[in-house]
Amino acid sequence: xxxxxxxxxxxxxxxxxxxxxxxxxxxxxxxxxxxxxxxxxxxxxxxxxxxxxxxxxxxxxxxxxxxxxxxxxxxxxxxxxxxxxxxxxxxxxxxxxxxxxxxxxxxxxxxxxxxxxxxxxxxxxxxxxxxxxxxxxxxxxxxxxxxxxxxxxxxxxxxxxxxxxxxxxxxxxxxxxxxxxxxxxxxxxxxxxxxxxxxxxxxxxxxxxxxxxxxxxxxxxxxxxxxxxxxxxxxxxxxxxxxxxxxxxxxxxxxxxxxxxxxxxxxxxxxxxxxxxxxxxxxxxxxxxxxxxxxxxxxxx
Amino acid sequence: xxxxxxxxxxxxxxxxxxxxxxxxxxxxxxxxxxxxxxxxxxxxxxxxxxxxxxxxxxxxxxxxxxxxxxxxxxxxxxxxxxxxxxxxxxxxxxxxxxxxxxxxxxxxxxxxxxxxxxxxxxxxxxxxxxxxxxxxxxxxxxxxxxxxxxxxxxxxxxxxxxxxxxxxxxxxxxxxxxxxxxxxxxxxxxxxxxxxxxxxxxxxxxxxxxxxxxxxxxxxxxxxxxxxxxxxxxxxxxxxxxxxxxxxxxxxxxxxxxxxx
Ligand SMILES: Cc1cc2nc3c(=O)[nH]c(=O)nc-3n(C[C@H](O)[C@H](O)[C@H](O)COP(=O)(O)OP(=O)(O)OC[C@H]3O[C@@H](n4cnc5c(N)ncnc54)[C@H](O)[C@@H]3O)c2cc1C
Ligand SMILES: Cc1cc2nc3c(=O)[nH]c(=O)nc-3n(C[C@H](O)[C@H](O)[C@H](O)COP(=O)(O)O)c2cc1C
Ligand code: FES
Numbered sequence: 001x002x003x004x005x006x007x008x009x010x011x012x013x014x015x016x017x018x019x020x021x022x023x024x025x026x027x028x029x030x031x032x033x034x035x036x037x038x039x040x041x042x043x044x045x046x047x048x049x050x051x052x053x054x055x056x057x058x059x060x061x062x063x064x065x066x067x068x069x070x071x072x073x074x075x076x077x078x079x080x081x082x083x084x085x086x087x088x089x090x091x092x093x094x095x096x097x098x099x100x101x102x103x104x105x106x107x108x109x110x111x112x113x114x115x116x117x118x119x120x121x122x123x124x125x126x127x128x129x130x131x132x133x134x135x136x137x138x139x140x141x142x143x144x145x146x147x148x149x150x151x152x153x154x155x156x157x158x159x160x161x162x163x164x165x166x167x168x169x170x171x172x173x174x175x176x177x178x179x180x181x182x183x184x185x186x187x188x189x190x191x192x193x194x195x196x197x198x199x200x201x202x203x204x205x206x207x208x209x210x211x212x213x214x215x216x217x218x219x220x221x222x223x224x225x226x227x228x229x230x231x232x233x234x235x236x237x238x239x240x241x242x243x244x245x246x247x248x249x250x251x252x253x254x255x256x257x258x259x260x261x262x263x264x265x266x267x268x269x270x271x272x273x274x275x276x277x278x279x280x281x282x283x284x285x286x287x288x289x290x291x292x293x294x295x296x297x298x299x300x301x
Numbered sequence: 302x303x304x305x306x307x308x309x310x311x312x313x314x315x316x317x318x319x320x321x322x323x324x325x326x327x328x329x330x331x332x333x334x335x336x337x338x339x340x341x342x343x344x345x346x347x348x349x350x351x352x353x354x355x356x357x358x359x360x361x362x363x364x365x366x367x368x369x370x371x372x373x374x375x376x377x378x379x380x381x382x383x384x385x386x387x388x389x390x391x392x393x394x395x396x397x398x399x400x401x402x403x404x405x406x407x408x409x410x411x412x413x414x415x416x417x418x419x420x421x422x423x424x425x426x427x428x429x430x431x432x433x434x435x436x437x438x439x440x441x442x443x444x445x446x447x448x449x450x451x452x453x454x455x456x457x458x459x460x461x462x463x464x465x466x467x468x469x470x471x472x473x474x475x476x477x478x479x480x481x482x483x484x485x486x487x488x489x490x491x492x493x494x495x496x497x498x499x500x501x502x503x504x505x506x507x508x509x510x511x512x513x514x515x516x517x518x519x520x521x522x523x524x525x526x527x528x529x530x531x532x533x534x535x536x537x538x539x540x541x542x543x544x545x546x547x548x549x550x551x552x553x554x555x556x557x558x559x560x561x562x
Contacts, residue, residue, distance in 0.1 A: 024526040028550070031304045031524070044528070052543040059521045059529035061352045066521060073528045075542035215351060267522045268344070268351045270307050270394070 001284055002291040003277075005039070005258050007236045008159035008184035010120050012039035012094055012259060015292065016249065016277040019214075019240045019263030020045060020098035020123060020163070021070065023273075025084035026091070032270035035091040037277055039259060043084060045100035045125050048109040050076040055207040060196045065215025065242065066264055067194050069208035072100050072128055077113045085117055094120040096161065100128060104138075104148050108155050115157035122158050124149070127165030127190035128212070139165040139190075142177040149181035159184035161238060164229075166192050166218075171225045172232035179233040186229060187238035187261070189222045214264040216242040223255050230256020230297055244272065246279020253280075256297040305524060306331070307344075307394045312385045313367055319445035322419075323383050324359075327368045331395040335361035335368060337426040338400025338492075338515055338554045342523045343370075344392040345378040353394050353523055354378040355549070357492070357515070359422035359448075360429070368395075371422035371448065397523050398553050401513055403430040406488050413438060413486035415475045415501055417493025421448055423515060427490055428455040435459060436484045440475040440493065444468040476500045486510065495562060502557040512557040518548040525550030533561040
């Protein structure tokens with residue numbers, strides 16, 4: 001039975017990845033899951049310099065999910081290369097580095113610093129709703145997305161995944177802009193901008209007022225958007241949004257995603273990634289499916 | 302110490318300790334790895350409450366493999382826990398966090414253990430693990446002084462009470478009780494609401510003594526991965542490389558001077 005998938009020439013032993021920002025660089029959840037069992041570890045967003053992130057409270061539970069406004073806290077690319085990549089090199093798994101920035105130059109600096117490392121792919125976060133400058137500004141207008149994607153593609157040594165925001169009128173327009181600018185793949189969805197109010201205190205629950213919604217509540221939206229993009233572009237798609245189980249992941253695969261990522265549900269079940277990988281294998285075996293590609297995008301055929 | 306894990310355990314017993322305050326014992330091998338000031342996170346079964354609820358370890362019986370948790374019903378998750386009975390299953394994640402460094406209190410020292418409100422429970426395991434003179438100063442809203450007898454058993458004659466309404470002990474807070482009773486500690490350990498921790502920090506700086514404070518913050522992962530639970534640090538944190546430390550893994554206990562509260 002074949003569970004491996006290939007994206008932009010990079011082969012993954014299975015399609016299960018970690019969603020950026022929910023898994024650190026794998027050190028913490030490495031106590032729970034065997035990282036060798038994952039298709040890839042996708043790291044927390046990394047910028048050119050350390051970012052302090054937003055004030056607290058940064059997280060809030062909501063029905064069917066959670067809001068976060070971490071604000072892309074990260075130690076900067078130098079520490080990341082030395083410490084986090086050093087750690088990840090011990091494992092037989094692919095490494096995808098999520099890159100964030102305030103200006104195009106910030107992104108380019110990170111991309112260039114990563115050029116000589118053993119990183120397998122870059123995921124460019126132009127869709128974080130929680131920082132004031134940069135980030136999402138590049139991800140909500142097709143021409144801005146086209147511009148940053150083409151500049152990053154010129155500088156990048158590794159294949160480039162553009163991570164799309166669902167906070168747009170037409171996600172296919174964004175997917176097409178990324179493809180036209182040379183992106184090797186797209187990943188979606190990042191979080192949906194949300195808000196929670198503490199009615200006793202008459203105040204916002206999050207210090208940032210708004211936060212990104214993730215978890216099971218967003219899954220149907222994410223599946224729909226993956227399906228739309230699969231019908232709009234030819235480049236591979238990494239699907240995410242509320243995946244808790246193999247069944248959820250298989251929905252994304254059938255909608256047209258070549259790979260999937262588990263995010264907020266790691267917090268609920270620290271073993272989720274490994275269980276999803278195992279569950280997909282069981283599903284394939286149980287249904288007599290020889291190759292995972294038989295189900296990828298099957299609803300579109 | 303063994304690794305962190307999530308497991309399904311059994312409730313050994315549960316009883317009401319004071320209005321809204323519950324005392325639950327959970328049979329789990331996690332007890333063997335548990336130290337004072339550390340915590341576990343309990344998962345409610347209701348799927349509308351996805352995230353784990355951090356609760357401090359009040360006592361760890363390593364031989365029997367039992368954790369004692371004392372908590373206040375504060376919302377949906379804790380309300381659900383309060384209905385659990387002996388034999389029921391409960392999912393928990395543990396053992397989490399960096400607890401109180403009991404070893405920093407040398408035998409010759411006098412340690413003051415300061416607890417306010419629902420910050421009182423973790424001081425019990427700390428009192429058991431300290432090997433020095435202990436002065437336990439605990440503050441409550443009113444005469445519902447939960448865990449008082451347990452503290453008396455640990456440090457007979459050295460338990461001091463403060464109540465907001467003055468119904469028991471000193472009228473006021475734990476700092477008032479500390480002063481009123483002429484306690485002059487060489488080291489402080491504290492858990493409680495933020496204004497109390499600020500007062501403890503200021504006192505420690507004035508006296509030039511060490512103070513270890515247990516902080517609280519909203520958490521998602523509980524294991525250091527999401528960066529949801531940070532507190533501001535005085536210096537650049539060695540992990541984050543910014544002025545932020547993770548309460549769930551670098552804390553919840555910090556030396557007072559390390560954190561900006
Ligand atoms: C390290 C640590 C140790 C703690 N130890 C104890 C203890 O020993 N006894 C005790 O009674 N309480 C303790 N708390 C507080 C306890 O975690 C909250 O009261 C509990 O999470 C409330 O959950 P809920 O579902 O009942 O409330 P809800 O308000 O419905 O919870 C909604 C969300 O907010 C979070 N939340 C709400 N209040 C707090 C809070 N004060 N701190 C952190 N998260 C919160 C919940 O975890 C949940 O994700 C501790 C908190 C921390 C951070
Ligand atoms: C706490 C948290 C932090 C996140 N940080 C990042 C990040 O640094 N970069 C990024 O591209 N996406 C980030 N995301 C978005 C996730 O990678 C993912 O796209 C989104 O949460 C939807 O998936 P989920 O519902 O499975 O969590 C973060 C999400 C959460 C919950
Ligand atoms: S709760 Fe996720 S880092 Fe502390």
